[in-house]
Amino acid sequence: MQTPLKEPLERFHAEIGSARSIAECSGSFLRVLKPYHIDTFASGEIDVSARQRSVFFAIEWPERWRNFYFSSGIIDRDPAIEGLAWYGTPFTWGELRADRRISQLGTDALDLIKAHGWSDGVVVPIPRGGTRYGIVGVVAQAPAVINANAKSLIGLLAVCFHERVRALAPVEGFPVPPAGLSERETQCLRLIARGYSDREVGGQLGIATSTAHEYAENAKRKLLASSRAEAVALAISLGIIAV
Numbered sequence: 633m634q635t636p637l638k639e640p641l642e643r644f645h646a647e648i649g650s651a652r653s654i655a656e657c658s659g660s661f662l663r664v665l666k667p668y669h670i671d672t673f674a675s676g677e678i679d680v681s682a683r684q685r686s687v688f689f690a691i692e693w694p695e696r697w698r699n700f701y702f703s704s705g706i707i708d709r710d711p712a713i714e715g716l717a718w719y720g721t722p723f724t725w726g727e728l729r730a731d732r733r734i735s736q737l738g739t740d741a742l743d744l745i746k747a748h749g750w751s752d753g754v755v756v757p758i759p760r761g762g763t764r765y766g767i768v769g770v771v772a773q774a775p776a777v778i779n780a781n782a783k784s785l786i787g788l789l790a791v792c793f794h795e796r797v798r799a800l801a802p803v804e805g806f807p808v809p810p811a812g813l814s815e816r817e818t819q820c821l822r823l824i825a826r827g828y829s830d831r832e833v834g835g836q837l838g839i840a841t842s843t844a845h846e847y848a849e850n851a852k853r854k855l856l857a858s859s860r861a862e863a864v865a866l867a868i869s870l871g872i873i874a875v
Contacts, residue, residue, distance in 0.1 A: 641788055648796045654690050654804055661793045662692065665770060668782055672697070672750060673770040675794045677870045680716055681763040682856050683708065687810040687870045689797040697748060702808065706744075709737035712755040712769045722787035724778045725753045725771070745771065752778045756790040764869070768794050802874040810872045817851040820844060822873045825864045 647660040661673065676688040691698065700706070711728050718733060728734055729742055745753075751774035758766030768790035772778065778786070801810075810818070816837070823833045834844040848860060857863035867873045 641785065641792075644789055645792055648792055651796065654797050654800050657793060657797050657800070658690050658692055661789065664789055665786065668778065668786065669772045669775075670753070670770045670786075671773060672753075673768065675766075675768045675790075675797055677760070677764070677766050677798075678713055678716070679764050679870075680713060683713070685811045685855060685866065685870060687872060688807050689794070689801040689871065691807040694748075706741055709735070709741050711738035711741050712767065714738045715755055716757050716765050716767065719755075719757060720759065722754050722756045722783050722790075724755075724783060725751075726778070728755075749773055751775060754778055754783055754786045754790070756787045756794075758791060758794060760869070766794055766798070798871045799874075801871060806872075811867075811870065812854050813851055813872065814847075817847045817854070818867075818872060820847040821851050821864055821867045824848060824860055825868065825873060825875050 644660060644664045648657055651657045651660060658673075662671065665673075671692075672694065673690070673692050674688060675690045676686060678687075679685045693701070711725075711734060714734060715723055715728050715731070718731070719727075725742060725745070728738070734742075750771040753769065753771035756768040756770075758768075760766060770786060770790065809815075813821075816839075819837060820833050823836055828836065830845045830848065831841045833839075833848070834841040837844065839847075848863075851867075852860055852863040855863045855866045857866055864873075868875060
């Protein structure tokens with residue numbers, strides 16, 4: 633007999649495996665999370681030592697919260713990111729609120745989230761090594777309370793969802809510019825990863841060699857890379873480009 637945990641996981645795995653777009657993946661993710669009153673989530677990659685390198689693959693946020701998050705600089709005090717330093721497995725907003733290690737800025741952010749009507753949620757870290765993490769954050773409306781069993785299931789579902797949208801994003805596109813890179817800068821990195829010179833990049837994109845060089849240097853700067861090779865390696869590891 634299948635367990636209550638196994639059934640939704642297998643069903644979701646089949647749906648996500650056949651999904652051909654990030655929108656389809658997000659729809660399936662929201663449906664399976666509906667019993668927990670979850671209607672808000674984000675999925676991406678983060679380097680906690682260099683948050684400028686943050687990449688989002690999927691965002692399902694109310695417009696008011698999305699605008700606030702990206703205009704207020706809250707990423708620098710996001711309690712979910714702060715918690716990555718302490719938790720190697722999924723953790724809840726309730727656990728964060730009770731954690732005495734959280735900064736005042738993190739507490740303020742949690743209070744702000746609660747004021748917007750979201751009572752609890754789960755943060756799912758996906759360690760990539762060092763200070764790099766994949767991360768999925770889901771938030772539930774009141775009166776939801778995420779118990780241990782729900783947290784475990786949500787963690788499994790989130791990893792499955794994350795890896796699928798991570799594979800789709802370099803082809804389909806990102807909800808916000810990844811690591812602040814423009815589309816042209818990303819295109820240049822993709823061609824440089826294939827061994828193209830500035831002249832060849834320019835020819836492929838229909839731009840001057842000097843312009844191609846400028847885009848590549850801008851991408852290197854935004855990724856805080858010391859060389860083009862490092863910029864390409866970072867772009868690949870963050871899921872910005874695929875090779």
